Amino acid sequence: MLATVTTTISLLTVLSCVESYLLQPDVVSQDCMQCLCNISSWCTFKGCTNVTGFIACGYYQISQDYYVDCGSPGSDWKTCADDLNCATYCVQSYMRRYRNQPHCHYNCLSYAMLHKGGPSACGHVDSSNYLAHFWGLMAKAGCHENS
């Protein structure tokens, strides 16, 4: 009896997790997500890279801090980053959390800045070389500011 109750409760917990996983509204458009994925990894399996001590993993090259900020979905950082569905969910959650930061707009340019530069990056596209470089790659790939 107790076992049945416990099983039922854990099943409900699982279901409500799945449900909240599915019900969160996307804030970043498909086009912009495709751009972020292409620029980060060509949207292929990339694993982790270590650029001068900055470790980023998976389809969107997500750092561990980013993963924690997106709510640590899935089993762990690297596994989630290498799973396109989980990584996509993480990016959407991260943007939902930070898109109201100062100087951010609800557009692809701001999402790119947040993605690459973190919560305070909006507004620095002109003053930061690496943010400008990242947006340059996005623009060159045909990604539009307002997509």
Ligand SMILES: *[C@@H]1O[C@H](CO)[C@@H](O)[C@H](O)[C@H]1NC(C)=O
């Ligand atoms: C992303 O890459 C795919 C495959 O290379 C390409 O078809 C698509 O146009 C690219 N999209 C963007 C927005 O860069």
Ligand SMILES: *[C@@H]1O[C@H](CO)[C@@H](O)[C@H](O)[C@H]1NC(C)=O
């Ligand atoms: C990442 O690279 C730095 C040097 O740039 C090195 O000190 C560090 O150990 C590397 N980390 C991993 C996990 O490979």
